[in-house]
Amino acid sequence: MASPTSVHDSEPARASWFYDPKIRGIVYQVLVAVLLVVFVYWIIGNTTENLRRANISSGFGFLNRRSGFDISQTLIEYSANSTFGRAMMVGLVNTILVAVIGIFTATIIGFIIGVGRLSGNWLIAKICAVYVEIFRNIPPLLVIFFWYLGVLAVLPGARESIDLPFGTYLNNRGFYMPKPIWSEGAWLVGAALVLALVMSFFIARKAHQRQMATGQRFPVLWTSLALIVGLPLLAFVVMGFPITFDVPQQGAFNLTGGLDVKPEFMSLYLALSFYTASFIAEIVRAGILGVSKGQTEAAHALGIRPGPTLRLVVIPQAMRIVIPPLTSQYLNLTKNSSLAVFIGYPDLVQIGQTTMNQTGQAIEVVAIWMVIYLGLSLATSAFMNWFNAKMALVER
Amino acid sequence: MQTKDLSFVRIELEPARPAPAGERGIGKWLRTNLFATPVDAVLTIMGLLIIAYVLPPIIRWAFIDAVWSGPNRTVCATVSQGGIQPDGWSGACWAFVNAKFQQFMYGRYTFSERWRVNLTAIMFVALLVPLLMPRVPKKTLNAIAFFVVFPIVAFFLLVGGAFGLAYVPTNLWGGLLVTMVLSFVGISVSLPLGILLALGRRSKLPVVKMLCVAFIETVRGVPLVTVLFMASVMLPLFMPAGMSFDRFARALVGVALFASAYMAEVVRGGLQAIPKGQYEGANSLGLSYWQSMGLIVLPQALKLVIPGIVNNFIGLFKDTSLVYIIGMFDLLGIVRQNFADANWASAQTPMSGLVFAGAVFWAFCFGMSRYSIYMERRLDTGHRR
Numbered sequence: 001m002a003s004p005t006s007v008h009d010s011e012p013a014r015a016s017w018f019y020d021p022k023i024r025g026i027v028y029q030v031l032v033a034v035l036l037v038v039f040v041y042w043i044i045g046n047t048t049e050n051l052r053r054a055n056i057s058s059g060f061g062f063l064n065r066r067s068g069f070d071i072s073q074t075l076i077e078y079s080a081n082s083t084f085g086r087a088m089m090v091g092l093v094n095t096i097l098v099a100v101i102g103i104f105t106a107t108i109i110g111f112i113i114g115v116g117r118l119s120g121n122w123l124i125a126k127i128c129a130v131y132v133e134i135f136r137n138i139p140p141l142l143v144i145f146f147w148y149l150g151v152l153a154v155l156p157g158a159r160e161s162i163d164l165p166f167g168t169y170l171n172n173r174g175f176y177m178p179k180p181i182w183s184e185g186a187w188l189v190g191a192a193l194v195l196a197l198v199m200s201f202f203i204a205r206k207a208h209q210r211q212m213a214t215g216q217r218f219p220v221l222w223t224s225l226a227l228i229v230g231l232p233l234l235a236f237v238v239m240g241f242p243i244t245f246d247v248p249q250q251g252a253f254n255l256t257g258g259l260d261v262k263p264e265f266m267s268l269y270l271a272l273s274f275y276t277a278s279f280i281a282e283i284v285r286a287g288i289l290g291v292s293k294g295q296t297e298a299a300h301a302l303g304i305r306p307g308p309t310l311r312l313v314v315i316p317q318a319m320r321i322v323i324p325p326l327t328s329q330y331l332n333l334t335k336n337s338s339l340a341v342f343i344g345y346p347d348l349v350q351i352g353q354t355t356m357n358q359t360g361q362a363i364e365v366v367a368i369w370m371v372i373y374l375g376l377s378l379a380t381s382a383f384m385n386w387f388n389a390k391m392a393l394v395e396r
Numbered sequence: 397m398q399t400k401d402l403s404f405v406r407i408e409l410e411p412a413r414p415a416p417a418g419e420r421g422i423g424k425w426l427r428t429n430l431f432a433t434p435v436d437a438v439l440t441i442m443g444l445l446i447i448a449y450v451l452p453p454i455i456r457w458a459f460i461d462a463v464w465s466g467p468n469r470t471v472c473a474t475v476s477q478g479g480i481q482p483d484g485w486s487g488a489c490w491a492f493v494n495a496k497f498q499q500f501m502y503g504r505y506t507f508s509e510r511w512r513v514n515l516t517a518i519m520f521v522a523l524l525v526p527l528l529m530p531r532v533p534k535k536t537l538n539a540i541a542f543f544v545v546f547p548i549v550a551f552f553l554l555v556g557g558a559f560g561l562a563y564v565p566t567n568l569w570g571g572l573l574v575t576m577v578l579s580f581v582g583i584s585v586s587l588p589l590g591i592l593l594a595l596g597r598r599s600k601l602p603v604v605k606m607l608c609v610a611f612i613e614t615v616r617g618v619p620l621v622t623v624l625f626m627a628s629v630m631l632p633l634f635m636p637a638g639m640s641f642d643r644f645a646r647a648l649v650g651v652a653l654f655a656s657a658y659m660a661e662v663v664r665g666g667l668q669a670i671p672k673g674q675y676e677g678a679n680s681l682g683l684s685y686w687q688s689m690g691l692i693v694l695p696q697a698l699k700l701v702i703p704g705i706v707n708n709f710i711g712l713f714k715d716t717s718l719v720y721i722i723g724m725f726d727l728l729g730i731v732r733q734n735f736a737d738a739n740w741a742s743a744q745t746p747m748s749g750l751v752f753a754g755a756v757f758w759a760f761c762f763g764m765s766r767y768s769i770y771m772e773r774r775l776d777t778g779h780r781r
Contacts, residue, residue, distance in 0.1 A: 029603040036607070043634045050633045121436050122429035123443040137761035138754045139714035142728055146754070149735065149746035338619035341721060349621055362629040366622060374617040 047363070054360070062359045063088070069354055071346045073262055084355050091351035092372060098269055098347065099334040099376075105273035106333060107326075110280025117285050128281065135278035140336050143275050147267035148343045167247045175266060178245040179259035185239035192235035193228070200224035264345035268337065276333045280326065287322035288314065319391050327384035331377050338373075348372060458751070461487030465494050472742040479742065489744040493752045496734050500752070503570015503725055509562055512553045513573055519546060520576075528767065530774060543584060566644035570725040572756065574644075578651055578716040578726065583709055585652040590659025591698075595689060597660065598667055608660070615657035620718050624650045628722035647719045655712045662704035666697035699775050706768035710761045717757075728753050 017023055051058055063085035070080050071090055075097065078090045116128035135143070153172055156162065161171040169176040200223070207218035236242075248260075291314050299309040340347035352365045418424065430440045463471045463481075472489035473479025481487075493500070502510050523542040526532040554577070557563035569577070596608035615623065627650030631641055641649075670693055678688030698705070720729035731749040734740065 025601050029601050032607065033603050046636050047633045049636075119439070120429070120432060121439050121443070123440050127443055127446065133762065134758070137710070137758045137765065139717040139728065139757055141717045141720075142750060142754050142757065145728070145732060145746075146750050149732075150750050151747075153746065154743045335619035338621040339718070341621060349619070349625075353625070356625075356629070362625075362633070366626050366630060369622045369625075370614070370618050373619060373622065374614065377617040 056360045058361070058363065060364055062355075062361050062364070065359075067355070067358075069358070071351065072344075073265060073346055084359070087351050087355065088348065088368060091346055091348040094345070095334075095337055095340075095347040095349075096376075098265065098272065098340070098345070099337050102269055102272040102276065102333050102337065103330050105269070106276040106280055106329075109273060109277035111284055113277060114281035114284025115288070117281060118288055132278045132281050135275055136282070140271060140275045141339055141342060143271040144267055144339055144343060147270050148263065152263040152267055161250065167245070169248055169250075172263065173260070174263050175261040176248040177259050177261070178247045181244050181246055183242045183244065185242040188235045188239050189232045189242070192231040196224075196227040196231040200227050203227075262345075264340070264343050267343060268340050268345050271339075272333055272336055275336070276329055279329050279332075283322055283325045283329065284318075286325075287318035290321040291317045316391070320388075323384060323388045323391060327381055327388075330384070331380055334376055334380065335373065457486060458488050461485065463487060463489055463491045466491035467495075469740050469742045469745070472740075472744050472748075477742065487744065488751065489740075489742060489748040490752075492734075492740050492742075492745050492748055495740070496731075496737075496749075499734065500571045500727060500730055502573055503730055504568045505570070505573065506562065506564050506568060509556070509564055512556070512561065512564075516550045516553050517576075519549065520580075547580075547584070566642055569644065570730045572727045574719070574724060574729075575713070575716050575726040578648065578719065579709075579713045581648050582651045582655045582712045582716070586655035586659045586708070586712065587705070589652070589656035591663050591694065593656060593660035594663035594667060597664055612657045612660050615654055616661065620650075620654050620715050621721055623654045624718060624722050626650070627653075643723065647722060647724055651712065651716065651719070654715070655708065658708050658711070659705070662701050662708055663697065665704065666699075666701035667693065669700050670697050702775065703768055703772055706764055706771075710764050713760060713764070714757065727756060 048058075064083050066080075067082055067084045067087045068080050069087070071078055071087065073094060074090050075093050076090060078086055113128045113131055116124050117132065119125050119128075155170060155172040157172055161169040161176070164170055167178045200220075203218075203223055204220050207220045211217055246259075295313055295317065296309055299313045300306075304313070337347055338349040341350040341353055344350060349369065352369055356362050356365045414420070418427075431437045466472070470479040471491050472481070474481045474483045474485050476483050498510075502513055505513060523538065523546055527535070527538050527542055532538070552558055552561065554569075554573075555564065555566070593608050593612055596604050597612065599605050599608070624647065627646045628643070631646050631649065635641065674692055674696065675688065678692040681688075683691065716726050717728040719726055720732065725733055731753045735746050735749060
């Protein structure tokens with residue numbers, strides 16, 4: 001018969017090391033790491049072997065070689081004699097252009113539709129709901145094709161261009177508008193605009209401080225608008241209208257002069273804006289619905305009129321809900337701009353594909369894409385995180 | 397002396413009178429919903445004007461002036477374009493869709509073998525519909541049949557090359573068939589893989605966590621087009637010489653990996669929403685990691701994120717249209733390819749084809765989103781705060 005003391009004296013029975021979660025964790029991790037290293041080694045081995053057999057040199061040296069292809073839309077200087085690296089730069093600029101303008105437009109349309117869906121007006125709410133349900137449920141590529149093949153491609157040719165107001169023309173080669181040409185003295189207009197922006201910024205800050213201190217409000221919006229419109233206009237008059245317009249002219253076969261927006265850009269821009277707007281509308285709607293009704297009622301009880309209630313009470317709170325998903329929609333729009341490759345808009349992916357076909361440097365081109373898109377994503381989310389932190393609830 | 401009894405006791409209730417004419421019926425509805433304020437009235441009139449401007453031309457184009465059948469492009473072209481329609485005519489060319497319908501569904505799948513696609517589709521619907529209806533019993537058996545047995549049977553049916561079925565190479569596949577196969581495989585691979593990635597991201601093992609974070613963030617940061625390019629151009633480079641990947645398989649790998657990174661983030665949201673007590677409770681019962689995840693945490697977490705999961709499915713379904721870039725013809729791709737058919741090229745062909753493809757995509761995505769709303773309501777057991 002075992003004495004009870006012996007039980008107390010002996011060490012508590014330790015589980016075998018086999019069941020120790022720490023040791024198990026280490027073993028698992030070592031296993032995963034070894035498998036990964038072996039896998040990567042195997043892939044690198046295969047790739048170098050395949051590249052050697054296909055006679056493709058690796059490395060980024062090709063970026064300094066002459067590209068030899070033309071690009072239809074270039075915002076920075078570029079010719080067929082420029083390098084592949086320069087061509088990629090052109091593509092990046094085009095990607096950023098369509099993304100920025102698209103984000104701007106999609107936000108405006110999205111906010112209008114989102115607020116419209118909550119309207120007390122039955123008809124407006126239904127129209128907005130139909131818009132959202134249509135665009136949310138079809139692929140963005142289809143929307144791009146719709147504009148490119150369905151609408152813009154079947155417009156009349158250059159000779160029968162549709163005449164629009166303000167000297168603009170629309171035909172199947174694009175949208176033509178007068179191109180402003182700045183003459184001497186135009187710098188003052190720009191300077192006035194910058195000055196107006198700086199002044200409105202300081203006025204807004206001063207007005208906010210005063211309101212915090214005394215409760216008196218100052219019409220910031222109207223003063224800023226007057227400054228931003230008025231000052232450049234004044235500079236304009238003072239310098240004697242330093243601008244002329246290069247109006248597109250109807251030639252024998254084509255329109256000459258003016259600024260032409262290519263159908264590729266137009267369809268990509270329109271499609272991205274309309275498609276993303278439907279998602280932004282839903283986000284805005286959720287944000288406004290997320291502000292509890294008590295807030296509106298309390299504001300009304302304090303005697304605040306409906307307009308200021310929306311502007312000062314509801315929207316600032318809704319923005320907190322809206323910003324994080326809005327960020328991911330902006331990122332989606334930027335990434336969706338890569339659909340440009342389907343219609344030949346020279347964005348980063350399309351030019352990368354041409355480069356890939358000409359040089360065979362698939363790995364390098366894909367690596368460049370990855371780095372640039374990741375960079376764009378990180379930059380956008382960093383900015384929106386900063387904005388979000390600014391808008392977030394300040395708690396004691 | 398006789399006095400008149402003036403007391404009055406109401407023994408019958410006065411019948412309720414109807415509400416005033418202005419407070420009921422269509423007039424009241426119109427006043428509160430369409431003409432509540434002057435601004436509202438203006439908005440309503442603007443809305444009516446928009447509808448009056450947009451709707452009649454669409455209806456005329458799609459139904460009244462549309463051409464429903466015909467042998468070739470002449471029925472859809474005006475006289476000056478070499479057709480039979482009067483100049484200035486504009487209507488949908490459904491004849492094009494009608495003539496190409498088989499292609500839009502099957503691609504160039506061997507003609508005599510198309511019954512196999514039909515059979516697969518019938519099996520798909522027959523297994524899916526009871527799975528989606530909550531009332532039908534034997535869900536486990538049904539799920540096993542749908543996710544384990546069906547893919548194997550469908551593989552042999554569609555690819556062939558065994559059991560006396562002729563081999564149909566995947567480069568002949570196309571149309572809705574490709575869209576459906578890509579979506580089905582993408583969905584059924586991305587959900588388990590996404591769950592694993594999400595668990596890995598929340599793991600306490602630093603190596604596993606780092607790997608999962610790196611994979612998820614990289615894939616989510618780049619567009620699908622580049623992932624598809626990578627799958628199509630780089631996968632062959634990664635493989636040893638002589639080992640080649642079918643182009644269809646490459647697209648599948650690209651789509652599935654892409655979708656699982658997004659799925660992982662949705663599932664992670666659900667995992668984070670589960671209170672810590674649930675994890676601790678599972679631990680104190682002595683459940684192992686996989687037991688506590690599989691029996692306690694995941695069932696609750698997945699239920700919370702059903703809308704997100706279905707949104708991902710919808711996104712994946714729409715994204716399958718991008719495989720066109722690596723030379724595969726899904727529904728949208730094959731419609732687009734047929735615009736180049738000289739026999740049918742006309743000014744109306746692209747719009748008609750795109751509207752048809754859009755309607756198909758829309759029906760699937762809208763159905764999915766409605767079903768998700770329905771499920772969300774059903775599963776809402778009141779835990780939500």
